[in-house]
Amino acid sequence: MDVMVALVELLLTTELYNKDLNFTVDDMPHHIRAHYWSAVDKTVPRPVYVTESDVKQIYGVDGIRESLATLPFVEFEEFGSLITLTVFDLAWRWFVKQPGAREVVGKNPVLSSYFEKKGLLNASYEAAKKADLPKEASRAWIDSLLADVTGEKDSDDMLKLVYISAPDEIEQSLNDLVLTEDQLEEISKIGRAIEYREYLKRIGLTDIGKLLFVGPPGTGKTSMARAISRELHLPLIEVRLSMITDQYLGETAKNIDRTFYLSKRLSPCILFIDEFDFVAKNRSSDENAALKRAVNTLLKAIDNISLVRDGVLLIAATNHPQLLDHAVWRRFDEIVEFKLPDLDMRREIFEILLRKIEGEIDTEELAELTEDYSGSDLRVVLRDAVLSALLKERTVLTQDDILKAIHSFDNRMNLKTREAVT
Ligand SMILES: Nc1ncnc2c1ncn2[C@@H]1O[C@H](COP(=O)(O)OP(=O)(O)OP(=O)(O)O)[C@@H](O)[C@H]1O
Ligand SMILES: [Mg+2]
Structure with a gap:
């Protein structure tokens, strides 16, 4: 400027x-x-x-x-x-x-x-x-809210549990993600719900804004949560359930409460709970009393948070939906499915990944050869191809570079599945 x-x-x-x-x-x-x-x-x-x-x-x-x-x-x-x-x-x-x-x-x-x-x-x-951009988009805003929290009892324990990003620091943009119509619609709905928050409160529709992202690894769940934070200018509080699960009796339940409390203090914001299945496993199958208590605490915490009332958008993500029982499912108002990308999506993902890379590439062929690859796998393939080209001092990529990378990825996958069998 x-x-x-x-x-x-x-x-x-x-x-x-x-x-x-x-x-x-x-x-x-x-x-x-x-x-x-x-x-x-x-x-x-x-x-x-x-x-x-x-x-x-x-x-x-x-x-x-x-x-x-x-x-x-x-x-x-x-x-x-x-x-x-x-x-x-x-x-x-x-x-x-x-x-x-x-x-x-x-x-x-x-x-x-x-x-x-x-x-x-x-x-x-x-x-x-x-x-x-609204004030919530900046680190300065988050820091000023955190300044109030530090000094409170428990605050150190609380802040250790989460990773907080300011929207204007997030690089993941919606444009870099290949999303389905359903997924895009979900984002629009949430945007509207935030815009019409007062209206929804008035008509008593407060059970909105709890999303469950379901799908295999590397299909864009975390990326989409980050992109929503950037798009809607909401600070992102990330927590992995495995990280807040403590071996000590009772501590896990406390950590869950701490996390939800913190997100209310940082509102408006997104609370993103990754590895959601880690605690919310089918309760009846688990004999461990401490774990059961943790699950109950989690369910109660979810009940007591609302986008409309508290300004907290809850997003939970899991690779293992089958581990979640009915009591967990019905607490979410939207289930957003992340599937492995189909042929068209793979081609589009390749095109996005190649956007800034020089070279004549036939993405159609690449898409055809990569069935069952996740978005993250495609990224790995491309990274491999770029590095191999660099070994030969080339910054212009060829179709062959990527084909070789796909080939070695396939080999690696075969090794992995064979290991899993034995
Ligand atoms: N639909 C997609 N469009 C574009 N890129 C994608 C897509 N899905 C995945 N990727 C790429 O894969 C990378 C990893 O994705 P991400 O971490 O969001 O997956 P995830 O679903 O959260 O996986 P996990 O279940 O292992 O946490 C992203 O950085 C992104 O580059
Ligand atoms: Mg993830």
């Missing part, structure tokens, strides 16, 4: 935010809000000041000083290195003439509101609100 446009965006935005108390912290564009976020106040406290180091941290640009001299409406105070606008009017008039201005304003509700009133840049406050 143009350094000058970035700087003037920052100066205009902060000045408008400082002056006009009608603007809330949600009106700030994500990058500025995250930078000035105060963990203690859970907002961006007024007044906001702009210094050279702020500009460097927000936009990653250096040497703002020299460029500043070219702008007649900006003043640099040596003392405290504060950057201020001298003539606001000159600043916005200069700004609207810059080539990048429209794009910047499109994601900046504060500026959009200002320019919409002036009928400039096609600005629309509503549209900018939609385009801007």
